[in-house]
Amino acid sequence: MSSIKPQKTHKIIDQKIEFLVPGMELARDACTSDGKILASESTIISKALIKNLQNWDIDKVSIIAEITANPITDPNIQKFMNSYNQSVTTVQKTFEDIRQTQEVPIETFTNTADDIVENISATGNAIDQLYNLPQCDDYTFRHSVNVSAIAALIATWLKFPPESVSAIALAGLLHDVGKSQLPTEILNKSHRLAPKDYELYKTHTTLGYDLVSKIPNMAQSVLSGILDHHEREDGNGYPNKLTSEDIHPYAKIIAVADLFDESLTINCDTPGALSPYSSLDKLRQDIYSIDAKTCITFTENMMNFLSGNLVALTNGEQARVVFVNKDKPSNSIVQQFDGNVIDLSETDDICIHYIIR
Structure with a gap:
């Protein structure tokens, strides 16, 4: 029987100049602060180039890192990853439809959320596999699925009943549905938004709430999870500057899942997105603006995967x-x-x- 060979993939990372090694390959142009190109994309790094970058006081450059990883052989993990990819595809198509119709096909989202809960529950270490996948393509859709999965895990760890776990997964899947109503040029920007654009971006919470509230008999808890996931314990969130006692428990869970996943994937187009370890560091730093119990429960359980x-x-x-x-x-x-x-x-x-x- 033939052995299973490791698979080689590539990842773009930021590398500090002092840690560069000759033979590494530039992933993007190395430029000075005023835009002068010192070395172009795909250049193989040499000792002379390292010295030149140091002379120009360049702090770091983007390189292509080769990653050798063993193929997934656990059938439960493979099932989870197949379901995950299908969920991303479903969310992408559905978001595009909502942009045109302003109608949310709740049955599609409910079924997708139920699949996420079923597979995340059956595969304990599947969450560890999420962040070995390419996360940069179709960011909004992958982010929605990631938040749904993470929120379901948090709810399970907090001992919520199964019906609440499913509702939280649904709210997580729909938390950014309001972005379907925003201009695509705002969603596709990889750099910090201008103040005017950021104010428009923040309306995605109310836009999402308005879309989903049209659905007959939609649970208020799900609606609150969508509307309030950017509210913060100290009252510095949006859209209503709520403080801790007024923020729904579902929204507190989604806030933690959202922050964790966002810090891992939001900077894909500008390399250097955080690792899960650094993302947990950041959550710990934000503990006074997010729900402490939710944050601690999540970080301590995540450590088992890391x-x-x-x-x-x-x-x-x-x-x-x-x-x-x-x-x-x-x-x-x-x-x-x-x-x-x-x-x-x-x-x-x-x-x-x-x-x-």
Whole structure:
């Protein structure tokens, strides 16, 4: 019987100049602050180029990293990934239809949410596979499915009853449905929005609420999850600047799922999106603006998925995570291939960059 060969894929990452190694390949043009191109995309990095980049005080460049990953052989995980890809395709087509009709086909969304709950429940470590998938294409649709899956997990960990888990998954899937009514040029911008565009972008919560509230007998809890997922505990969210006691529990869960996934995928077109470890760091930093119980429950359970991963460090080396740092996951304890164990919390300039597998 033939053996299963590892599959090689590529990922664009930001690499600090001090960690560049000759032979790496530029993923994008290396430019000065005023736009002068020092080296073009696809250039193979040499010692001379590294020195030139240092002379121009370039902090980091985008490179193509080759990732060797074992194919998925667990049938439960494979089933989850197939269902995941189908869900993304369904959401994409449905969002495009809603843009034209202003009508939400709730049966399609309900069935998709139920599939997500069923598969995420049956496959404990499937969530770990999500962020080894390309997340940059069709961001809005993948993000909707990711948030639905993560929100369902959080609700399960918080001991919500099954019917509530399903409703939360549905609200997560629909949380950005209002974006179907926004100009595509705003959704496709990879850089920070201008103030006027950002104010328009923020209307996606009320637009989504208005669309879904047209559905007969739609649960208010689902509607609140859609409307309030950008509200914050301290009253600095939108659209209504609610404080903790007025924010629906579903919205608190979706807020955490949304922030976690957004920090991992929103910067795909500008490389350097966070790893799950750094994203958990960021959630911990935001704990005073999001629900603390939800945040702590999520981060502590996620740590179970993140131990044992093969990761790339910011110095370009690879290591295995042997213990996840509860206070700052990106500074966990790792073991290199030569057996050397490094406590990243004791280093000033090295942390986990991204997951290899």
